[in-house]
Amino acid sequence: MNIKTLSPSPEASTQDASATQRAYLAIRRMIVVGELPPGEKLKIDSLRSMLDTGASPIREALSLLTSDQLVERIDQRGFRTAATSLENFEEILALRCSLEDMALRQSIANASEQWEESLVLSHHRMVRESRDNIERFEERHKAFHMALLDNCGSSILLRFCSQLYDLNIRYRYLAGKSLNYQKKRDVSKEHEDILNAAIERNADLASERLLNHYRQTGAFLTGLFSTASEQR
Amino acid sequence: MNIKTLSPSPEASTQDASATQRAYLAIRRMIVVGELPPGEKLKIDSLRSMLDTGASPIREALSLLTSDQLVERIDQRGFRTAATSLENFEEILALRCSLEDMALRQSIANASEQWEESLVLSHHRMVRESRDNIERFEERHKAFHMALLDNCGSSILLRFCSQLYDLNIRYRYLAGKSLNYQKKRDVSKEHEDILNAAIERNADLASERLLNHYRQTGAFLTGLFSTASEQR
């Protein structure tokens, strides 16, 4: 089988795409990573000069981000990055668990050899990337998790899951350095276990492992978040 | 209790909103209602003159509609209305059933007197509107269905449900006149039964009735759609 057809390489972005597309990806990255903090006013002009482009691409990009729920738009009053809160985080986590459970089970129900192989491949790519470049790793990490769901047969559901993933990962970045904790937990092992359960087509086990994986990180972040809020 | 605080009146739109907002609502309406058929190229210039506004508001509106999945954007190649297909319809229906089931159960779990009252009110408004102006009725119809879910406590889930509702209703409009069938089925009765089960806080019954309500219309539309496709 041709690897190329199995899954497109993660590159191929930002090259000669439209200014709107570039702006979209750049701003999105900045929000997810936390370079643009939650609740921050997004001034067209600042972004315009920052990304060295016109107002139209910026505005279009922000409009797109609005539906990703990473940006809030107030008519006539501009844009700002979405606020964060403990409640919001918990809402995202809970919904994510429900939807990913659903998608994973459907994926496994539709399991095929090709899907299996794409899982192994995306897992491998994630493992190989590890450690040095965190953003790059997160990209592969997402790719692996999405690959688990990719076979569910509903592109809309996938889209929702992808959105929720990004909303969630934003909180991980916000927690930032504290995440050294992650090393105590053996996350790699958890990934392997999920992968194996999926390949064995054991939906209950795979789902259980996946949700535990999320909930553990979730509980930790929740703790962080509430202590952080109390400090103010 | 003050009615005003219970639920905002459905009006208050399109007045002195921004050109973008007006364009968004107008184009969205045209797509949902079918005035802009599925798969149709959306030329900026046509829309510009049609809505008597500049290119920027149009483009922003289309960007927003992209994430509603009512419009597809092909980078550098413009926008078109989302295509329709039997598979797409069934995907929407299935996902809608899953998510609304989830939301309705949570709504009922969180049931409160105020929620109960908002249900009764939105139901009443729908019943009063009936028959003459179809678009107006559909607005109320959506309001009622969303009111059922509104108490679920997750604004993101609500948003997803709302999106799916619009995607679905589009198919109802496409089916068009054939919907006289709806009169044979006693839809009003179905609505009442759902309302009553919700008010009695019987989650299983309410959910069962709600999903049946959707699936019956769904099965009918599926039939229509497949015969229509065969004719080509």
Next chain:
DNA sequence: TTTCAATAAAATATCGATTTTTTATATATA
């Protein structure tokens, strides 16, 4: 004929300037 390349037309995407709206500041009034 079919295929290809060059050109012309159309449409998208982008820019820079202008208008409108909001927000901040200063001034007057109760």
Next chain:
DNA sequence: TATATATAAAAAATCGATATTTTATTGAAA
């Protein structure tokens, strides 16, 4: 001192023109 009102500054929203890209057309070569 607090409240309201007028003014100035800043920012958002919009427009019209230009640049870029895609799509359609034409004519030549295989």
